[in-house]
Amino acid sequence: MSTELLGVLVTYLLTLALAIPLGKYIARVYQGQKTLLDFLAPLERGLYRVSGIDPNREMNWKQHLLALLTINLVWFVLAFVILLTQGSLPLNPDGNPSMSPDLAFNTAISFLVNCNLQHYSGESGLTYFSQLTVITFLQFVSAATGMAAVVVLFNAFKEKSSEKLGNFFRYLVLSCTRILLPICLVIAAILAFNGTPTSFDGKADIVTLQGDSVQVSRGPAAGMIAIKHLGTNGGGWLGVNSAHPLENPNYLTNMTELVAQVLIPIAMVIAFGVYIRRKKLAWTIFGVMTVGMLLLLVPMLLSETGGSPTLAQLNLLQPTGAMEGKEVRFGPAISAYWSTVTTIISTGSVNAMHDSTMPLSGAMQLLGMFINCFYGGCGVGILNYFIFLIIAVFISGLMVGRTPEFLGKKVEAREMKIATIIALLHPLLILAGTALACFTLTNYPEADWAVKPSAWLNNPGFHGFSEMLYEFTSSAANNGSGFEGLGDNNVFWNVSTGFVLLLGRFLPIIGPVAIAGLLARKRYVPESAGTLRTDTATFGFMTLAVILIIAALAFFPALVLGPLAEYFTIY
Known part of the structure; x- marks a missing residue:
């Protein structure tokens, strides 16, 4: 095994070794059991008291969603106002201007929904004040929102029948204080001690080895970079994200950031099994997600380490693989692993330019976001997987001639209608958005947008088609990465992707939470000899087949028009 591939394997195994105990800890936190961080309880009580919240008040699924949507609306308004006025606010040593209304609209929504699609460059588009009060703040609470939402799912299947599904605000606060913040402090310390900026100084004037005078952006970046990965956010403090040597100075920080972004998505699956006392089901879900990840990772590794056929035809040696758009500090193998996990987990951060990857790699990146449930984002990964699981349960039940059941609850027409709508929403947003962009480009090429x-x-x-397809895919999947050959900071892209961001975030949360709430109220049906078990390898394979078939039917034509056509052209 080559050293590069060994680095990929060690990084993943380290992630898994940390995620298993973290998952057990997360379950204890949400169950209200004793943990080492109980000393934070006075801080949490103070937050509840100031906010006028009773954390012990039980909510049903409708009240959970009302609280979630209401608080997110407040955060959006605050973020939008700050971005519109940041040029006049403090902590702006570089004198960066305020954002235009359309860019502020897009940016506020993007970070609110945990997507972090950036139509600006961090060095010139934001100030230290907006980086901290808007970007970093939203990266914490957007991740916590997804985690709080999935606890509703946990509670729905913990008891045999109940409408009491906990308190949204309690889970939101616990996610920040007991999980995200402590781990971020460790990650930020690793980054800071390895050279990531942590000061409030403005740009530094330096002279390069070539004698050129340049300005290097700085700022309190380490903390933001920690939460951008741990919270599966992905927005870069600097324009080129974690391909920048200050955001990602060396292989240790590269491994740290990789572990951070995969950590909570895997841990939440483990926590689900511990919380509802069905560990075998959790491991089945984990197995399906891991197989799906490998189906995307292996082709990308082969593609990137194999090099470019165009250069091979010119008899140019490529001993290290396809290096265009990649950092020589890391190489193509670990960059391929990063590109895989950042698209399946909806982090969206990059340590190499996706626009420069080989066509087959681009197809895998798109597929990861099309499917959007192999590990997935903080909390929402399980919610997205839950939709496919419900569809698989329903189909399997029909195949064996039984009423479909999941964990003792009958899955009926109402739940299936919601699941089907949510499953179809994702391709609708992506394909309709891409079609609109193609129509506009073709019919109004000289229009003033x-x-x-x-x-x-x-x-x-x-x-070029792939670039537009990728932009809407990244928006709908709450990913945020991009094929950056696209000029996207304009009214059309800011407004169109802004609405896709909203719909692609909140409807896939509303749907699973509603299904979980409806199932929680139903009478529990004890398991019998004829019960379809959902914690077996057979059912796991069934779920994976459903996921792949739905993705193939919806997105294969778009893949053929973009990355696959490019692949066969150069080969």
């Missing part, structure tokens, strides 16, 4: 549509694409043909 702040930037003319004819200037959107730096690459024509198949790759």
Whole structure:
């Protein structure tokens, strides 16, 4: 095994070794059991008292969703106002201007929904004040929102029948104080001690070895970079994200950031099994997600380490693989692993440019976001997987001639209608958005959209189509990464992706929470000899087949028009 591949394997195994005990800890936190961080209880009580919240008040699923949507609306308004006025606010040593209304609209929504799609560059588009009060703050609470939402699912299947599903605000606060903040302090310390900036100084004037005078952006970046990965957010403090040597100085920080972004998604699956006392089911879900991840990772590793056929035809040696757009500090193998997990987990951070990856790698990145449930984001990964699980339960029940049941609750028409709508929403947002962009580009190439549509694409043909497809896919999947050959900071892209971001975030949360709430109220049906078991390898394979078939039917034509056509062209 090569050293690079060994690095990939060690990074994943380290993540798994940390995620298992973390998952057990997360279950204890949400169950209200004693933990080492109980000394934070006075701080939490103070937050409840100031906010006028009774953390012991039980909520049903409708009250959970009302609380979630209401508090997110408040955060959006505050973020939008700060971004519109940041040029006049303090902590702006570089004199960066305020955002335009359309860019502020897009940015506020993007970080609110845990997507962190960036139509700006962090060095010039934000101030230290907005980086901290908008970006970093939303990266904490957006991750905590997803985690609090999935606890509703936990509670729905913990008891045999109940409408009492805990308190949303309690889970939100616990997610921040007991889980996200402590781990972020460790990650930020590792980054800071390895060279990531932590000061409030402005740009530094330096002279390069070539004698050029340049300005290097700094700022209190380490803390933001910690939560951007741990919370599966992904927005970069600097424009090129974790490909920048200050955001990601060396292989140790690269491994730390990789572990951080995969840690909670795996841990939440473990926590689910511990919380509802069905560990075998959790391991089945984990197995399906891991197989799905490998189905995407292996082709990408082969593609990136194999090099470019175009260069091979010119008899140019590529001993290290396809290095365009990649950091020589890391190499193609670990960059392929990063690109895989960052797209399946909806983190969206990068340590290499996705626009420069091989066409097959681009197809795998898109597939990861099309499916959007192999590990997935903080909490919402399980919610997305739950939709496919319900569909698999229903189909399996029909195949064996029994009423579909999941954990003792009958899955009936109402639950299936919700699941089907949510499953179809994702491809609708992506394909309709891409079709709108293609129509606009074709019919109004010289129209004034702040930037003319004819200037959107730096690459024509198949790759140009992939860039537009990727932008809407990243938005709908709450990912935030991009094929950055696309000129996206204009009215069309800011507004269109802004609405896709909202719908792609909240409807896939509302749907699973509603299904869980409806199932929680139903009478418990004891298991019998004829009960369809959902914690077996057979059912896991069934669920994986459902996921892949739905993704293939919905997205194969788009993949053919973009990355697959480009792949067969160069090969």
